[in-house]
Amino acid sequence: MQTTCPLESIIQLTQAEDEQTLSSGLIDVLEALLPKQSVSLFRLNPNNELEVTTVADDQTSSNCNLLPESDFDGLSACRESGEIAFMTLANGQSRKIFPVLRGGTPWGYLLCEGDTIPEDHFDLVKPLIRIFGNQAFMLDQNEHDALTGLLNRQALDNFAKRFEPSDHERRASDATPCCLALLDIDHFKQVNDNFGHLYGDEVLLLFARLMRDSFRHNDLIFRYGGEEFLLVLHDTSLDVAAMVLDRFRKRVEDYQFPQVGQKTISIGITELQHDVYFSETMDQADKALYFSKNTGRNRVNVYEDLLDKGVIDIAEKTKDVDLF
Numbered sequence: 001m002q003t004t005c006p007l008e009s010i011i012q013l014t015q016a017e018d019e020q021t022l023s024s025g026l027i028d029v030l031e032a033l034l035p036k037q038s039v040s041l042f043r044l045n046p047n048n049e050l051e052v053t054t055v056a057d058d059q060t061s062s063n064c065n066l067l068p069e070s071d072f073d074g075l076s077a078c079r080e081s082g083e084i085a086f087m088t089l090a091n092g093q094s095r096k097i098f099p100v101l102r103g104g105t106p107w108g109y110l111l112c113e114g115d116t117i118p119e120d121h122f123d124l125v126k127p128l129i130r131i132f133g134n135q136a137f138m139l140d141q142n143e144h145d146a147l148t149g150l151l152n153r154q155a156l157d158n159f160a161k162r163f164e165p166s167d168h169e170r171r172a173s174d175a176t177p178c179c180l181a182l183l184d185i186d187h188f189k190q191v192n193d194n195f196g197h198l199y200g201d202e203v204l205l206l207f208a209r210l211m212r213d214s215f216r217h218n219d220l221i222f223r224y225g226g227e228e229f230l231l232v233l234h235d236t237s238l239d240v241a242a243m244v245l246d247r248f249r250k251r252v253e254d255y256q257f258p259q260v261g262q263k264t265i266s267i268g269i270t271e272l273q274h275d276v277y278f279s280e281t282m283d284q285a286d287k288a289l290y291f292s293k294n295t296g297r298n299r300v301n302v303y304e305d306l307l308d309k310g311v312i313d314i315a316e317k318t319k320d321v322d323l324f
Contacts, residue, residue: 043108148208
């Protein structure tokens with residue numbers, strides 16, 4: 001009897017608002033379609049290295065949590081040919097590796113291990129992967145700033161949804177230290193006024209490039225406002241974040257922007273706490289940022305340090321930020 005893929009799951013797949021939800025949705029569809037298969041989804045990071053994106057909840061294959069290509073017989077052939085790779089494992093089960101494309105370029109790979117996939121099921125996996133790739137491409141376009149290529153406000157809104165109160169208890173149980181920073185280019189309006197918006201755009205492009213070159217690929221970089229940027233540093237304490245961002249501040253200060261010359265930045269940092277509303281965390285970073293700007297610019301301040309010193313007040317209101 002021919003089995004069809006659950007239509008409701010496909011509908012949910014196309015309704016995903018972020019890549020994490022989309023990846024989980026694809027695994028859910030494939031779990032329903034291939035109950036005797038263990039399924040994992042891997043993506044290529046900016047360094048062209050494999051990372052686990054999603055693993056089926058009832059996964060039993062130990063290989064599926066390993067990242068080195070040497071642990072995946074058949075992957076090299078799949079990468080070179082761009083075609084589906086098949087092989088039989090020592091335990092008699094089969095392995096299938098499907099290339100996943102996003103907008104025509106390699107995104108990652110889908111790994112299936114288990115009993116042989118029936119032909120009618122196999123014919124459904126390939127179009128599902130194409131649906132996933134097309135949706136991932138559209139999400140990527142919607143979540144990136146057209147000028148700088150950085151994540152945009154839509155992506156930030158999706159990120160902020162993870163900090164709903166109902167989710168606090170679950171995330172707090174395995175929380176790792178994270179920091180949030182707001183970065184603002186000092187006196188940016190003078191660039192547009194004195195040199196024109198074309199040079200202003202070039203400053204933004206070059207600044208975005210400096211950010212991408214200075215931080216890890218798993219850190220999140222958003223263009224938050226016209227000349228304001230937001231950075232999420234994963235697995236980073238406040239002390240380390242302050243050191244890293246001050247080093248970046250100096251790098252920007254030493255950089256010569258074409259025609260414009262030297263520019264500086266002001267930075268505010270706070271801990272990204274898992275039991276605090278995201279809007280409150282943003283407000284804390286905003287207070288630290290404006291303290292930096294109001295006390296001379298070209299400096300880094302940490303909200304928690306300012307609070308301990310008594311130089312800012314919890315109830316203090318910050319200046320509204322002009323967004324796009």
